[in-house]
Amino acid sequence: MHTEVDALVAALDIGGTKIAGALVDARGRLLARARRATPAQGDAADVMDAVAETLAELAGSAHWPRTVAVGIGSAGPVDAAAGTVSPVNVPAWRGFPLVAEVAARAGGRPVTLVGDGVAMAAAEHWQGAARGRANALGMVVSTGVGGGLVLDGRLHPGPTGNAGHIGHITVDLDGDPCPCGGRGCVERIASGPNIAARARESGWRPGPDGEVSAAAVAASARAGDEAALASFARAAQALAAGIAATATLVEIEIAVIGGGVAGAGEVLFGPLRQRLADYATLSFTGGVEIVPARLGSDAGLVGAAAAAAQASGLWG
CATH class of the missing domain: 3.30.420.40 (ATPase, nucleotide binding domain)
Incomplete structure (x- = not known):
């Protein structure tokens, strides 16, 4: 060896x-x-x-x-x-x-x-925001929503290399159909394109540059746009429910969130930390830390x- x-x-x-x-x-x-x-x-x-x-x-x-x-x-x-x-x-x-x-x-x-998603979790545990933590969830929130798990200090990819794929946990039982074939998945609510689409449906309009993206919605949210804030709040709620479900199953102590949508900063992380308290209610889930990823591209x-x-x- x-x-x-x-x-x-x-x-x-x-x-x-x-x-x-x-x-x-x-x-x-x-x-x-x-x-x-x-x-x-x-x-x-x-x-x-x-x-x-x-x-x-x-x-x-x-x-x-x-x-x-x-x-x-x-x-x-x-x-x-x-x-x-x-x-x-x-x-x-x-x-x-x-x-x-x-x-x-x-x-x-x-x-x-x-x-x-598993690779991102491995990276953040080895060299990034989850270094030194024995039990962690790594998440990529971007065009899709993926993830990976570190359990007992070791990467847990599962038999097919997909364990921890939090984007396809159902958090809305009667929610919209997801391209994966399920309904109400975290990804269907919290991915960048879905954040932008929901904001538009609620009356948000892109700025003069015409950019229709989660980053553009985040900029409007920082400026106080109600439809933009509501779409990020809904995404944060979905992520909070998925993280709490994961913590209940495998007792993670930290969730590290990267990907383009995480670039929204407090527009996402503020409501996410707040809403986590609504779902992570058991004694062994209540202390999960939510932090941004460090390693980038x-x-x-x-x-x-x-x-x-x-x-x-x-x-x-």
Whole structure:
């Protein structure tokens, strides 16, 4: 089992707009980087070519010989048990055998696959806002809502690499249909596009630049716009209910929230902390801390490396 502190992990962060890669060391530093645009409308081979080019650029680094494992954080759904990915925003990849394809190009190094929400949770626990906490929920609130769990000090990806996917907990029993097939999911209420859509339905209008996004709604909310404030309040309520449900099930002590919507700051975090008290009412759920994520756009890479390191027994 490798424990050498000089061993590196090659990390890949795969999404609908970009494929990022890095060589990551035992302190979470990114020693080499590579990046390609995701040819999301291309065929399956086009997308894999972009991944292969990213990996090849990393393999050209002087640090590559120290690389002993590969970690992948991918937009989902993922199936780590089967080694496949079916990202919603990459139509050509449905059940695509990503782990086998990467392993074939990684010189026999072991490959670990997790969903992007799980990667974010791993990153924030290892190097970010949940460092030193044994039980944590990491959440990405963006175009969708994802998440991941750390339990008893270890990442808990579950058999398929999706455990902690809080975005598809139902918080409104008779709520709107969600694209996942369920109803009233956290994501259906709290994602960026849904915050913007609800604000518009309630009378909010974009500014002179015409931007229709959660960030634009947040700016209006800070200026006191009632429809904008109400839409963020509703999103905060949904997130609070989902976090409380998670705390009730697995006793988390902290929830770390990242993603574009978290950039709204107190417009989101203020009502979220308030509403959490309405749902986290049991003695063992009442102390859950809500904090913003720290690692930003590198979280996917850092977390993919952490997941691979845990799976490979690296770095203690």
